[in-house]
Amino acid sequence: MKHRLPSTVSEPAPVRWTLIGIALAFVIITLVLPLALVLSQALAGGVREFWGALAEPDAQAALRLTLTAAAIAVPANLVFGVCAAWSIAKFEFKGKQLLLTLIDLPFAVSPVISGLIYVLLFGLQGWFGPWLAAHDIKIIFAVPGIVLATVFVTFPFIARELIPVMQEQGTDEEEAAATLGAGGWQTFVRVTLPNIKWALLYGVVLCNARAMGEFGAVSVVSGHIRGMTNTLPLHVEILYNEYNAVAAFSVASLLMLLAIVTLVLKTWIEGRAHRQVGAPVMETVR
């Protein structure tokens, strides 16, 4: 790809350098400056204050809750993603297009509404509210609600990565395995899994980043009880609104680290997948 194009199909050098210059300036202002700012604000009070903000019990509780929500949401959506991809990519059936559209729905829903729908179901005023209250089960303003909202917003991530890759690969290899007497699970683990492992990992990385970073949906169902129902992003909000900028940016820098690790992993997986299959079919968008 990167051989020099003949001059008839490229721009004169001044135009080229102007365009590159504008693009770089834009990237620095919109993407690099916010990152630099988070880091500089986090360290504005010195390293000790930075660590203090992270070691504080409420921050630790928020970190634990964020990890818990992701630890439930990601595997749940992983199992769903694999099942959805297997049935959609390996079989022909009616209504497949509708099913694909329905799987995409959570992407179209505003995060705030993603939280609201569970409040309307399980909140005190909701359909199951009175029954839940009578049985002393708390979902809204408690951990189960946070997990549900996280599952909802990260719902399509893994399925969307797997479906196009598995469709591209067709069914020939699996059919050969089945003909040779392999069972369903054996076929999946030995034949399908090696073919989709990069797409799978890719989906998991993106799903995890969203699960740990989700704000709007979780905000609606959380109730913002410090040390109890606060996730890391919500903790950032509380600290920021209390004008505790150093602490807010210190916790934010932890989430920024998550974003950077995600980007590094994503780039690495894209490179690996590219080497393995030539042209990866990855849905980077969304």
Place this chain on the structure above:
Amino acid sequence: MTQSLTGAPPLLSRAYFTRDAWRGRFRRDSVLPGFGLTLGFTVCYLSLIVLLPLSATVIKSTHFGVEAFWAAVSLPRVLAAYRVSFLCALVAALLNLVFGLLLAWVLTRYEFIGRRLVDALIDLPFALPTAVAGIALTALYAPKGWLGQTLTTWGIKVAFTPLGIVVALAFIGLPFVVRTVQPVLEGLDAGFEEAAATLGATRWQTFTRVILPTLLPALLTGFALAFARGLGEYGSVIFIAGNMPMKSEIVPLLIITKLEQYDYVGATAIAVAMLVISFVLLLVINLLQAWTRRAEQRR
């Protein structure tokens, strides 16, 4: 998105011969196991997590009656919020369109130091939690911030105005246009451009008459995706918006405000109106994506 390297879909011939064989039945025969189990689980999980809660919300809104519903969504404050959300998302998506095309162009066509780094950074808005983006942009554009300082001396106020909402939404939506245009640009056949040059077209003519029409479906898809995302966005906006009712209050924030005031009818009605708009947009995006794919296959 991309077609297989061999060109023709591998199953085409078989699909052609057996297309009629399973007409009238739910699915085509296969030797592979696990269809019932995986599809059953998929449908159950989808219904429990997504379909039931969404339909419960819509059903709940029908209990209010047409008048109450209309009264809730046509309050001046609600209409103002819709206007703010729409206009800001629109302007931000237009900015994404221009700069997204520029970035996609520079990243696929030119070689320069740091190109791979920039390419990886484009996805930052997807990976960075929105609350972090929100407070970072606010601090950056606040009157005393790194950028706000300079902008204030020019008389431009960004933070705590609708302009701030545009900045936040432009940040969030940036990857959409870049990532939809990039693969199309990479797959573009240089032959067309050479032909145009041979026929005496200037570079600008080639760009506007040959390249741009080819990119149009992808550009529109990216624009629609960015716009749809901007309409519903919450986390990155609320810190920088100032959240003044009638002026810089977005729809998602208004839903939360209504909810906190225990105005469930108001919150649900606004949300359902918003859901309808989102689903129409989803439909439009699906059509645009189908168009993009067809355009790609024609080449």
